Amino acid sequence: MFDRTGQRKYLNESERTAYLKASRSETDPSRRAFLLTLYYTGCRISEALNLQAGRVDFAAKAVVFETLKRRKRGCFRSVSVPDELVDLLRELLAEKGPAAKIWGFSRSTGYRMIKSKMDAAHVIGGMAMPKGLRHGHAIACVAVKVPLPTLQTWLGHARIETTAIYLEVQGQEERSLAERLWRTPENRIVSGIEASMNFTVALPDAFARCLGLDGPDAETRVREVFAVHGYRNGQLSRRQVGEFLDLSSHDTEDFLKANRSEIPLGGTGLPQ
Numbered sequence: 411m412f413d414r415t416g417q418r419k420y421l422n423e424s425e426r427t428a429y430l431k432a433s434r435s436e437t438d439p440s441r442r443a444f445l446l447t448l449y450y451t452g453c454r455i456s457e458a459l460n461l462q463a464g465r466v467d468f469a470a471k472a473v474v475f476e477t478l479k480r481r482k483r484g485c486f487r488s489v490s491v492p493d494e495l496v497d498l499l500r501e502l503l504a505e506k507g508p509a510a511k512i513w514g515f516s517r518s519t520g521y522r523m524i525k526s527k528m529d530a531a532h533v534i535g536g537m538a539m540p541k542g543l544r545h546g547h548a549i550a551c552v553a554v555k556v557p558l559p560t561l562q563t564w565l566g567h568a569r570i571e572t573t574a575i576y577l578e579v580q581g582q583e584e585r586s587l588a589e590r591l592w593r594t595p596e597n598r599i600v601s602g603i604e605a606s607m608n609f610t611v612a613l614p615d616a617f618a619r620c621l622g623l624d625g626p627d628a629e630t631r632v633r634e635v636f637a638v639h640g641y642r643n644g645q646l647s648r649r650q651v652g653e654f655l656d657l658s659s660h661d662t663e664d665f666l667k668a669n670r671s672e673i674p675l676g677g678t679g680l681p682q
Contacts, residue, residue, distance in 0.1 A: 411545065411578060417536035421546030423553075428531035429543065436527070443498045444513050444520065445527055447473065448540060451489045452547030452565055454478065455520050455540040464508025471496050477566035489564050548576040638669050 411419050421429060426449070433445035447458050457475045465474040467488065473495075477485040503512065513520070521540060528538040536542070544565075551561050562573040637654050640646035646654065652662035 411549075411575070413536050415536070419537055419542060419545055420549055421533060421537050421542050423550065425531065425533045425537070426543075426546050426550060429527055429533060432527040432530040435530075439498060439502055440513065441523060443495065443502055445523065446495050446498065447491075448524065448543055449547070450491050450495055451475070452544045452551075453489070454544065454566075455517060455524070457566070459511070459513055459515075459517060459520055461512050462508065463503045463506040463510045463512055466496075466499050466503060466512075468496060468500060473499075475566065479566065480568060485566070487563055487566050545576070548573070552576050634665075634669075637665075641666065 413419055430446075430449055433442060433449060436442040436445060444458060447453065447461075448455065451458075451473060453473075453475050456478050460476060460478065461473065465476075465486075466472075467474060470488070470490070471493070472488045472490045474486050474488045476483070477487055499512070506512070524540050524543065525538065528534075533542075537546070548561060548565060551564070556564075558570060558573055558577075561576070562570050565573060567573045633655055637646065637651045640654075641648070641651050648662055648666065649659075651657070651666065652659060655662070655665065657665060
């Protein structure tokens with residue numbers, strides 16, 4: 411996923427986040443919808459500009475694109491989109507007929523809009539273009555384990571071999587895979603719980619401060635919260651809970667029984 415000069419051709423996670431923030435700051439609803447459509451679907455810029463009002467499926471919360479890079483016309487694909495974009499498109503299309511184009515500006519205008527938001531997001535280099543946004547979307551899908559045939563459909567590829575190129579993850583994405591090999595057993599357990607709960611703060615002291623916990627038992631309390639949620643979400647086995655909390659097998663059993671009906675900090679009960 412590099413060009414001939416060695417430049418990365420896709421937006422990485424932090425660049426995609428910055429682009430999303432810049433796009434959301436766009437005050438014109440029509441332009442904001444265009445920018446978000448490319449971000450959330452990974453479509454080609456020409457496919458977005460070809461989109462008709464009647465091809466937004468509000469019931470299914472999806473956008474139906476005509477795949478343009480095929481030898482014949484009439485190849486369509488449906489791509490799910492989040493409520494944020496659905497609501498924006500609903501307002502935008504309220505007075506448009508089914509055959510009306512959603513966006514009436516030219517490809518060059520759309521390209522400049524995207525480049526402007528790339529500049530605002532401080533994305534610089536060969537990836538700072540619509541195709542870099544598409545590549546970044548595809549790699550983000552691979553990172554969350556979207557099945558390759560599904561991704562092939564979403565991107566409108568004729569051959570799955572084309573989609574498989576995105577399995578060659580590079581840069582920060584490749585490093586994140588390598589970091590899994592460097593963790594100690596305890597760090598792997600903590601990281602698994604963090605992932606299941608979407609927490610990125612350091613454990614346990616920083617998280618204790620975030621919750622406003624203090625005193626000699628604060629660290630223990632935080633670790634118990636993570637252990638219970640990790641067990642409840644299937645991220646930790648009973649043995650791993652015991653290792654994480656430094657408990658014997660008998661004490662681990664007692665701990666899980668004690669927290670079966672009430673999770674610390676007001677969660678729900680553990681599965682029976």
